[in-house]
Amino acid sequence: MSLRLNDTAPNFTANTTLGAINFHEWLDGQWAVLFSHPKDFTPVCTTELGYVARIEQEFANRNTKVIGLSVDPIEDHSKWAVDIEETQGARVNYPMIGDTDLAVAKLYDMLPAEETGTCEGRTAATNATVRSVFVIGPDKKIKMTMTYPMGTGRNFDEILRVLDSLQLTAKHKVSTPANWKQGEDIIIVPSVSSDDAKTMFPGGWKTLKPYLRIAAQPD
The missing domain is CATH 3.40.30.10 (Glutaredoxin)
Known part of the structure; x- marks a missing residue:
């Protein structure tokens, strides 16, 4: 297998x-x-x-x-x-x-x-x-x-980019969009409610669609 x-x-x-x-x-x-x-x-x-x-x-x-x-x-x-x-x-x-x-x-x-x-x-x-x-x-x-x-x-620069994304998403309830690089905006995962997002992302976010919320990368 x-x-x-x-x-x-x-x-x-x-x-x-x-x-x-x-x-x-x-x-x-x-x-x-x-x-x-x-x-x-x-x-x-x-x-x-x-x-x-x-x-x-x-x-x-x-x-x-x-x-x-x-x-x-x-x-x-x-x-x-x-x-x-x-x-x-x-x-x-x-x-x-x-x-x-x-x-x-x-x-x-x-x-x-x-x-x-x-x-x-x-x-x-x-x-x-x-x-x-x-x-x-x-x-x-x-x-x-x-x-x-x-x-x-x-492309080992891509592998470093993937590592950055994997480590970030392992720590926070976020995903990274296409071509994302360290320090750029992220996506709040759909499983996070708006109420919880207010605590997790105090800087706010932009809602493009109910399932697509963009926020600054957390620390």
Whole structure:
């Protein structure tokens, strides 16, 4: 069965470039972004890993850990990291999982559960679906998933935007409109009555429709 939003992120143990981890223990009550790659030494993923390395502090500012995954061995990850730093100008300091037996890729439904073998002999094309992003909350629940084609680089600024929205909506009874960015107006969720909204949003709001009430972003 495929993973859905609000499912518990499956736990696993794995070797990474920073040592062995138990995933749920590694989360340690923080938010996390798990993003996967079909193979080491691939061009688009090289730019992605480098960009995440450059903005890793932005994730830390949001109480969010970052972890990558590729089906190749961690020894290859370490060699790839040299190329990434040379070409992208940033060192990869976050862990990269070596999923050589495809276990995590299958656990997260990025490869079929019945897939046989290991990473040996596999190409980026045969691993094309191992190219997803999972945002996981402090409660270990999956809050967002995205899967990209191999030729399209992922937009990690968008992932930061989603994190901002997820963290805001987890704290307040609000939703964020299309293209919302941190600091912009929000939507009061329909389940909040007008009487309750007066207390929660003392600055008032604009009613466009009974179900569409716009207010300033709360702190």
